Amino acid sequence: EEEVQEVVNEEESSQEEVTTEFELEKIRMASWSQPITEQANLYLAEERGWFEEAAIDFEFIPGAGGGDAVRNIIAGNADIAFANVEAVLLALEQGEDLRIIYNIYPENVFNLISLKESNITSVEDLRGQDVGIYSRSSGTYQNLLVLLHQAGMTEDDVNLIETGVLNFGPLMNKQVVATAATDTGLFDAQRNELGEVDVIEVKDVLNTPADVFVVTEKTFQERKEALVRFLQVYRDSVAYTMEHPEEAAEVAVGAAIDGQDVERNIEIITIRNNTSTNEEIAEKGLGWLNLDILQEVEQTYYDLGLLSERVHVETITTNELVEQLN
Amino acid sequence: MPIITCRDVALQFTNDQTPVLDQIQLDIQEGEFVSILGKSGSGKTTLLQLLGGLLSPTKGVIKVLGRTLTSPFDEITYVFQKPILLEWRNVLENVLIPLELKRKPNQDDIDKAYQVLSAVGLKQHVTKYPHELSGGMMSRVTLARAFLMEPKILLMDEPFSALDAMTKEQLHLVLLKLTQQFSTTTVFITHDITEATYLSDRVVLLGGYPAHVKQEFPVTFSRPRSKKLTFDSRFIATTKQLYDLIEGLEDDEKD
Amino acid sequence: MPIITCRDVALQFTNDQTPVLDQIQLDIQEGEFVSILGKSGSGKTTLLQLLGGLLSPTKGVIKVLGRTLTSPFDEITYVFQKPILLEWRNVLENVLIPLELKRKPNQDDIDKAYQVLSAVGLKQHVTKYPHELSGGMMSRVTLARAFLMEPKILLMDEPFSALDAMTKEQLHLVLLKLTQQFSTTTVFITHDITEATYLSDRVVLLGGYPAHVKQEFPVTFSRPRSKKLTFDSRFIATTKQLYDLIEGLEDDEKD
Amino acid sequence: MMKRTNIYSILLFVGILAAWEIVVRVKEISKIILPAPSAIGANLFQHFQSGYFYPHILATSIEVFGGFFVGAIFGIGLGFLVAQSKTVREILQPYIIASQAMPKLALAPLLVLWFGFGYTPKIVIVALVCFFPLFESTVTGLSHVSREKLALFHSLRATRTQTLWKLRFPTAMPYIFSGLRVAVVLSVVGAVISEFIGANKGLGALIIASQGMMDTTLMFSVFILLTLKGIILYQLVNWIEALFLKI
Amino acid sequence: MMKRTNIYSILLFVGILAAWEIVVRVKEISKIILPAPSAIGANLFQHFQSGYFYPHILATSIEVFGGFFVGAIFGIGLGFLVAQSKTVREILQPYIIASQAMPKLALAPLLVLWFGFGYTPKIVIVALVCFFPLFESTVTGLSHVSREKLALFHSLRATRTQTLWKLRFPTAMPYIFSGLRVAVVLSVVGAVISEFIGANKGLGALIIASQGMMDTTLMFSVFILLTLKGIILYQLVNWIEALFLKI
Ligand SMILES: Nc1ncnc2c1ncn2[C@@H]1O[C@H](COP(=O)(O)OP(=O)(O)OP(=O)(O)O)[C@@H](O)[C@H]1O
Ligand SMILES: Nc1ncnc2c1ncn2[C@@H]1O[C@H](COP(=O)(O)OP(=O)(O)OP(=O)(O)O)[C@@H](O)[C@H]1O
Ligand SMILES: Cc1ncc(C[n+]2csc(CCO)c2C)c(N)n1
């Protein structure tokens, strides 16, 4: 493996020789979603051959939720998971040995949306009202609980309604006064003439990193070096995409299942670029994990009852690999 | 005026086959008992189904009671060659079907059904289901079903062929009594020449390719006819005559 | 030694009904032609199905070829009272079924099937499907199917009842020729007393409740029997005798 | 005494469970991937004791029965109508095929939008899902009457309706029951899938919740409940059929 | 010339579309909730032109055909086996009922976990979904032979296998085709649902993506594609049946 690393460094520009002369190492990434535009940097990296240059044979394993992604690495269907922190915490609670190795989105992407006319300006205003979430296994639920908790409320104080993924429909239909959603969801809804809305952002309350890269302990111990190469490509591609969102947007047309509209792609990519970094990250470098925030998230979820026991997330979170990146 | 008339009737099942019947001319008077004789496969059933409105002629016109026949008339009751029973109904219920289609059967109807079933010798078997019946018993159920309707016109396709001589004789009497009582016009297919002679006012011989009425043979014994008539020498002579006639016709047709 | 023996055979369909047959004693010799007569519903079919191994006796033993019968034997061919044909096969294919169950039919088999079909008068109809056949034609298909097998033992349940006199006579000859040629042991149910006399070596009368062998009636005319035999006065006398015998037995049973 | 085949059945069952337990233990398979039968049993026991399952079973049952009932009425009813009237059949034919061919379960998210939350959209989905096999088997059954019997009824001048009720319907019964068996099982599937889309109660919602909680053991427990539910409903249909045949 | 009923059918279709378009325009219904038919038409046209749909149609087709094929082999095959051997029937009986009663689509998340990603889990799900109606109709069909014909075959000393092939099978054909019609439609549903769980490609994946984008118009387009797919497969079965009946 070390040899491979050396060669890659030497012959960074001539990818063909690498692929013909040396074995590529397979890295299967389990995602929480299908290949969507949000992850355009990955397709850009594939398209440009950056994975091959790093001697990686990259495969995208789709899923339906962060849980799928984590389960897929546990089942051995994938090597690394692109998953939300909640999914990781719950897997830890079930006794799995996992490692959080990279902070994909340090910013919380969830929010609470209400039509202007409903005049919902604080969480307090939701009391007794119908509030939409995707489902009880979604981030919308968990993050809404965080909001309610901060306002001294519980889910019993509002009337939670599982609306399915078309959650803005019931909002526009006035079947709910507010709905929990993600930033990209809000963007898409606004493209579809949602109208004037009030937004309460969850990150102001608890800035849970939206998604992290997580691996099993076994993978972490045995494939550190390959993981570093993967993370390097990922980080480089994010940095590149931040500079050239329109290039990623072009690639997404063919690579992302929802990438038909380039204009939309640019907007979505811009939103994700923004959630990929913040002031602290700008300083520490992309992917850097803030243990304090993760501990705070665990504490909050424990208080909320989403976790029934402490999992000590700080003990399985490591910046060891991020520190090896350049 | 005849109650049934056929004029130039032809029937062809499929375009690629030759017609089964052609140039059928037949008049049947009210109250008449007509038997149809003919070789197996000659077209007797086809003709009877035409008379019953179950088939429509390809050519020609059939009139029953002065009206052109296009589908079965209420006055006609048809007894199929093969006994058709509903397996999920017992004997009594099968006999009551035609009535049920007209109105809700009352106690009188049921009593009458018992009587008819008893007349055909099935008194002991009213609650049996079709699969528990012998072949002859099935035929008799369909006979009882027809008799119960006291029809104006009765079309019967080999109704007694599955019956033993004794039962057949009994049922001849039942049939004659019934047709007498309601002056039923009867068209009767049989292979039994004695039976045809005994029951009929006229025997129609069907034959040829395509089949047509080869010969009509009047039977003039006075009615009511007793069981003893069959031992009468005139009767035996008539039967022999009919037999010879048929044999003669058959020989003509030999290929 | 008889080829078929019944000893104290009884059959009861359901426990709550009285037995249909009881105390049946019957011996049939090799090559013998035995007819069974009896009223409709008396139990003839039931007895024949017992002899064919299609039903098992509730009591008693049936032996065929020295072996106790528990299910159909290869030597036995059975012709059902109601013609049973497969609607998705044409006439020829229906005739070939039994052969197909033994081996793949070759050209010889097919030629022979054509011959047999022609003997029963269906030469023109080999490619027709069952729904295109008349009642008598269906029976004849099942006859052809049986004849093709050249069976050692042939059990036939009213095989000719749907046929006209002429066709019936033709088939009598075919049947006699066949049974002669292969010295086939035949058990034959019929309602036609003349037919029984003409064909049989012995006529067995079934009757009573439960039914048993009421009388056996030997028929001693020499073989081969010509068609003319039926006009012979001895023949007519024998038939009359048989007829009277049956009538007498029936009268005894009247309730 | 027990039948020999019953004993084999039970042995097979025990064998499968034992093999499963052993594989899980020896290979140390994570309970997120495949929980051991013993763990599932304990989970079932625990949740039954705590009463956790009951409201969910009730909710799914309401959807299943409601939807099955509606679907059966429409499926069998429209089957009759189509078998009855040639005109109706010909006009509706393309729509019926289209509605049969449409993956109704995929419609679930929209139905929630149109019919609001609560039982309505779920009952609609279950009804849609039941409709097809019942319609199909009703039409097939009603049109499989022998020519002879139709000829008899024709000769008796039976009206279309009389032929339908006294001839076609009794003939169609075994077909319809076969359709009911398929439908009753599908109705459970329909209810579960519709609960996947959005529900706070019901066994389907519980599956989603168990997925969210990464509690595969609970998920298996729910599967077992669903399977039992299916078996009970299936046998109920068999039992009703036996009852009908007796009459 | 066109049949009168065909004209009515088309008029009905045009009427429904017109009413839909008018309602959407007059009531100004948001396109998230109910897009206008004209918008759906435009969307279909655009995506067909750009070639966007083709890989998805292909992926779903592979799953449908693969799964249907496997499901048909097992469903019809096991139906034969069970109809054939009383012992097999009695031993497997409870398992078959259980497997039929199990909501297999609800198993989808686990199957994806066990069989990995790709076509395998989807084909397995489609096969499971097809299995049940085919098994059910095969068993029903094979056991609906008249006593008389069974007696004939018994008298001819036909072996069990011969009776199966020469008697039971031809009798069961219409039942099996009825099962195939149900199965083929269910196979599309199965493929879509399995793609919901996790797929890069396929019409089901496209539905999920369209939901993510809040593009209800695209979702309707995909429904229409799925319905067309179902209709084509359904008619294919009808066509094969007609072909078989001719032989
Ligand atoms: N499967 C059955 N279950 C119950 N009873 C039956 C069954 N088959 C026949 N029977 C009864 O047994 C008796 C004899 O029937 P069988 O068919 O042997 O008569 P048969 O002498 O052949 O009459 P036919 O001349 O009318 O054919 C009848 O009373 C009939 O109702
Ligand atoms: N549905 C049909 N389609 C085609 N041909 C038919 C149909 N029904 C009868 N035939 C043919 O018409 C001819 C006459 O049949 P039909 O049933 O009228 O004879 P039949 O005189 O009643 O004979 P049988 O005495 O044997 O009952 C036969 O050659 C038969 O093959
Ligand atoms: C940027 C981003 N947006 C949405 C999700 C989806 N998501 C968030 S929480 C959750 C529940 C899983 O247990 C899911 C599916 C994500 N992961 N990342």
Ligand SMILES: [Mg+2]
């Ligand atoms: Mg006839």
Ligand SMILES: [Mg+2]
């Ligand atoms: Mg009999």
